[in-house]
Structures are given as structure tokens and as C-alpha cells.
């Protein structure tokens with residue numbers, strides 16, 4: 001990759017866990033624990049991993065909804081990790097977020113028109129008339145009728161509400177959109193409409209996406225590269241095709257094996273990893289995947305593996321002792 | 325072929341609402357065969373959960389009622405049973421796993437208490453025997469250290485473990501029919517795979533029938549023998565899982581199958597979509613309910629509702645034009 005739009009280095013987000021009668025933080029929830037990633041202009045990076053592994057937290061750090069504990073975020077060649085809200089403002093309009101549950105993220109007492117122009121008002125862009133024009137433009141882009149302007153979110157279906165969220169995210173012509181499970185709550189038939197829309201918008205406006213999801217078929221469809229996260233860390237990443245064809249990390253392999261295939265002739269006996277995701281408050285020693293890993297060796301419970309490029313495709317990174 | 329354990333025929337369920345009576349399911353018929361898994365698929369709001377609740381006689385009261393049809397289970401019409409009889413069947417002969425595990429568990433009671441309650445209600449166990457049996461069942465659904473978990477509360481368990489506890493409760497009395505309403509939708513792929521594998525395993529061990537409600541076609545393909553496709557309160561197609569995936573006859577089923585991204589679709593290629601929206605239950609069209617979205621509709625489709633026709637011995641469809649497609 002020649003140029004990066006977003007460069008994240010060794011990012012950490014440790015939430016204090018308050019315990020006991022003095023409510024002193026004696027432990028930390030290491031939700032994101034040393035993540036590095038790059039996203040190029042016009043590129044989609046898919047981010048997958050089990051519930052609770054830190055995907056949303058990572059997204060929220062990048063949009064600076066959370067102040068990360070350590071590490072750096074560089075956006076358009078500027079380190080934005082510690083910018084105050086005024087200094088951040090010009091960059092923030094270029095990073096937007098689409099949320100999993102449109103009903104939660106859209107204020108139900110505001111009209112669709114108000115919701116979509118809110119970012120314009122916050123950023124002090126345009127006057128009343130030009131904002132109204134922009135709202136109509138955005139509704140048209142996401143395929144909603146102009147008369148939606150005066151209506152309320154609850155009058156729309158799930159898929160249409162998600163389009164409202166997308167219209168709002170696009171209002172400021174962002175460069176990067178963090179899509180946090182934008183289709184997980186939707187029906188298959190609506191899901192494909194939204195995916196088509198996101199791909200079209202990307203091609204038209206050269207958008208970059210960080211696309212968070214747990215449906216791997218969806219992620220593969222939309223992503224150029226994929227990163228797999230486990231307990232706050234990236235355990236494998238690489239080009240989308242390479243990951244699906246040549247996954248190396250046992251966790252990635254088990255994720256791919258667990259995808260239900262919509263073809264009854266391929267009822268396969270799957271290899272299923274057992275056990276639940278361990279707590280990020282007391283993560284296992286060594287490789288944090290070792291209690292569930294079918295290939296775990298004795299050193300796995302002691303030595304922490306690091307992301308490395310053991311393959312001929314040097315952009316393919318794996319963090320596992322099996323690679324040594 | 326095995327015989328029908330449950331036969332739903334011409335079932336109609338209606339709700340009283342402020343805006344009038346809505347018919348949530350209309351003339352629904354299908355059979356669940358002994359020892360098999362029947363899948364029910366369809367868009368959100370098409371009546372899958374209402375169908376399940378009607379079979380269980382658990383419709384919200386007083387708004388919901390079955391107004392026509394029958395539900396034959398082991399030769400008895402469940403719609404006509406006195407409630408006390410129905411209560412005996414529920415949990416013992418037919419069990420249900422609900423869409424959201426947290427609603428099925430009582431947050432203030434321990435896991436152990438919730439399982440033993442079911443056992444004591446339906447079996448002649450002493451308290452001691454019920455506890456032993458409960459530990460066994462938790463172990464069977466793959467809960468580690470079941471004796472410790474017995475004393476814990478739902479909030480102390482992860483989502484996947486909670487769903488396994490709900491399944492454990494549903495299976496406590498070895499039912500002959502399990503109705504699972506989206507048992508894995510809230511879970512991620514690895515936990516989903518565990519739960520589906522568990523249901524399959526228990527099914528072959530205990531010989532029970534399963535009705536699996538989901539909108540995930542991958543899950544259907546992997547676990548079901550037969551499939552019912554619903555649209556706007558009606559059954560539009562049913563058949564063996566091979567009929568449905570290899571030779572879908574209804575335009576809606578075809579649209580669904582075409583719209584899912586698969587691992588082998590070309591990245592970023594345009595996915596096909598079903599345009600338009602499901603009609604509301606209060607303004608259903610006279611003719612075919614899929615007409616406003618159907619790429620093959622013709623004027624005659626708006627006049628009358630298509631009847632169910634036989635495609636093959638195992639395969640039925642409700643569309644005027646299935647033979648032309």
C-alpha cells in the first residue's frame with residue numbers, strides 16, 4: 001500500500017473496572033489491547049471477531065468517541081490521538097459512523113430532515129436553504145423519497161431507517177466511514193440492498209470503510225482486506241481472498257469453518273471450537289486463544305505470540321506460534 | 325418417509341388492534357415429520373413467530389386468537405384442548421425456545437431452580453432426583469462445571485451459555501417436538517455453530533422432531549430436512565430442502581436465494597435484491613400478496629389469490645406462473 005488515509009498504531013483502550021466498597025479501579029478491561037492497522041483511500045477493511053472482542057470499541061476510538069488509553073491514530077497525515085475538540089473539528093467531519101441499530105442512533109422525536117442535517121448544523125455549514133437542498137440530495141443518494149423529510153424514523157422499515165443513518169453519515173462528505181454492523185439487524189432481502197448501496201457510494205465518492213460484522217460471507221463480499229480480532233488483539237489480517245483461501249490462525253480457521261453454507265448438498269461435519277470467549281478482564285496467559293485452540297502446544301500458555309508475516313504474501317499477517 | 329407428528333391445517337390467527345382485526349397468518353398448512361427438522365423461513369413480520377405461538381397456544385391474550393383451522397399433534401387437535409390439558413403438553417411433549425433467551429429466563433431465580441421447576445412440574449421426581457437430573461441436562465448441553473452453574477443467576481452467564489440453558493430447560497422432559505424460534509440470531513458464528521450442532525446431536529439421540537424458525541438460509545440448508553417459506557402471513561412454498569434450494573418455484577423464494585452473498589460471489593459485485601416492501605396486514609391486496617414486488621407478475625395475479633399447487637410429490641407452491649418460470 002502506498003498511501004494511508006488512516007494509520008492506527010498500537011492502540012489500547014483499557015476500561016477501569018470498579019470493584020469493592022471504595023470503587024477503586026483495581027482491574028482493567030483491556031477491550032482493545034495493542035491494535036495497529038492501515039486503511040487506504042477507497043479501501044474497505046473488514047473487521048470480524050466474536051461478540052465482545054473489542055470491535056465497536058476500536059471503531060469508537062478511531063472516531064474519538066472514546067479517548068484511547070495509549071497508542072496513536074493518524075488521519076490524513078495528522079496525529080489526531082490527543083487533539084482537543086476544536087482542533088479535531090475539521091478532521092472529525094471526514095470520519096463518520098453508521099451504527100448497528102438505526103432505531104437507537106436516530107432520535108425518534110426529530111424529523112428525518114432534522115436528523116440528516118444535524119451534522120451540517122454542528123459543523124456550521126451552509127444556511128437554511130442550502131442545507132435543505134443538501135438533505136434532498138442525500139435522500140436521493142440513499143434512495144429515499146423527498147417527502148421523507150418531514151416524517152419520523154418510526155414511520156420507516158428497518159432497512160429504510162438504516163438508509164437514513166447512512167444519509168446522515170454522508171452529509172459532510174466524509175473520507176472514512178466506520179460501519180458498525182450496519183446490516184446485522186436486517187433481513188436478507190434488505191441486507192443486500194444496503195450492501196449494494198454502500199459499494200456504489202464507495203465507488204462514486206472514493207470512500208474508505210472500516211466494516212465491522214460477524215457474518216463472514218458479508219464481510220468477504222465488501223472487503224478488500226480483512227482483520228480478525230480476538231480478545232482485543234488482531235490475530236490475523238490480509239487480503240480478503242488470501243484470508244479465505246489460506247487462513248493460518250486456528251481461530252480464523254474455526255470462524256471460516258463455522259459459516260453456514262446455503263447449500264444443502266454441502267452438509268459438512270464441522271470442526272467446532274468449544275468454550276466461550278474468555279473475559280477481557282482476566283485474559284488467559286500466553287496466547288489468549290490457547291484454552292480453546294485445537295492446536296495449542298505447551299509454550300502457548302506461556303509465550304505471547306506476535307503479528308508476523310510468515311507467508312509468501314507479505315501483507316498476510318499472523319500471530320500464532322505454529323508459524324515459527 | 326416417516327409419519328407426521330404435527331399437522332397444521334388451514335390455520336388462521338387474528339389480532340384485535342386499535343385499527344381493526346389483523347389476520348397475522350392466513351390458511352397456513354404444513355406437517356412436521358417424526359424425527360425430522362422442519363425449517364420455517366420468511367421476511368421479518370411474515371408470521372413465523374405467530375405460527376409457533378399458535379401451535380403452543382401462547383398467543384398474547386386477549387388480543388390474539390386462532391379463528392380457524394386445526395393443529396393435530398399425535399392425533400389430538402391442540403386448538404380444541406382445554407387449557408389445563410395444553411399446559412401438560414407444553415414443556416413435556418412440546419417445548420419452545422424463544423427468540424430472545426433473556427425473556428425466557430427469570431433473572432431473580434438461579435439456573436438450577438428454573439430447570440428443577442420444570443422437572444418437578446412434569447415428572448414424579450423428588451427434589452433430590454430433580455437436582456441430579458438438572459445437573460445431567462446442563463452437562464448434556466455443554467455447560468462446563470454444571471454443579472456450580474446450578475447456583476448462578478442468568479446475568480452471570482454469557483449469551484451463548486444462556487441460550488444453552490434455555491435449550492436445557494426446553495429439553496428437560498425429553499419432548500417429542502422442539503420449536504426453536506431464531507435460537508441463534510443473537511449469537512455469533514462460533515456459538516451459533518455450537519448450538520446448532522447440539523440440537524442436531526440431541527435430535528439423533530432422542531429422536532425428537534424440530535421446527536426451526538430463522539431467516540438465515542445457510543442455517544436452513546445445513547440443518548433442515550423440509551422447509552416452509554412464508555410471505556405476508558401465507559405459505560408460498562414448501563418442500564424438501566433440496567427442492568427449495570435446487571429448484572425454487574416461487575418468485576419470492578428465488579429472490580431470497582439470489583440475494584444472499586455467498587463465499588463464492590464475486591467481491592463487490594452487485595447483489596440481486598427484491599425491490600419494494602411487504603404490504604401491511606391492514607391493506608393486503610386481493611390477489612397474490614407478492615404481486616407488488618414480483619418480477620413475473622401479470623394482470624391476472626391481482627385478481628385472485630393463487631392456490632397451493634403440486635410441483636412434485638414433495639414440493640408445493642402457491643403461484644399462478646410457476647410453470648412458466
Ligand SMILES: Nc1ncnc2c1ncn2[C@@H]1O[C@H](COP(=O)(O)OP(=O)(O)OP(=O)(O)O)[C@@H](O)[C@H]1O
Pocket residue numbers: 015029031049050051052053054055056057058280
Ligand atoms: N464504555 C464502556 N465502559 C466499560 N467497558 C466497555 C465499554 N464499552 C465496551 N466495554 C467492554 O469492552 C469489551 C469490548 O466491547 P465491544 O463493544 O467493543 O465488543 P464488540 O466486539 O463490538 O462486540 P459485539 O460483537 O457484541 O458488538 C467488552 O468486554 C465490553 O464490556
Ligand SMILES: Nc1ncnc2c1ncn2[C@@H]1O[C@H](COP(=O)(O)OP(=O)(O)OP(=O)(O)O)[C@@H](O)[C@H]1O
Pocket residue numbers: 339340341346348366367368369370371372373374375384387388539605
Ligand atoms: N400482539 C400483536 N398484535 C397485533 N399484531 C401482531 C401482534 N403480534 C404480532 N403481530 C403481527 O403479526 C405479524 C406476524 O408477526 P410475527 O412476530 O409472527 O413475525 P415473524 O415472522 O416472527 O417476524 P421476525 O422475523 O421479525 O421475528 C406482524 O405483522 C405483526 O405485526
Ligand code: SF4
Pocket residue numbers: 249250251287288289290291293294295296297300305319320321322
Ligand atoms: S499460539 Fe498456540 S494457542 Fe495460540 S493460536 Fe497458535 S497454536 Fe493456538
Ligand code: SF4
Pocket residue numbers: 574575576612613614615616618619620621622625630642643644645646
Ligand atoms: S402469482 Fe403472480 S405475482 Fe404472485 S408470485 Fe406468482 S407470478 Fe408473482
Ligand SMILES: [Mg+2]
Pocket residue numbers: 055056057180
Ligand atoms: Mg459491537
Ligand SMILES: [Mg+2]
Pocket residue numbers: 372373374423505
Ligand atoms: Mg419472530
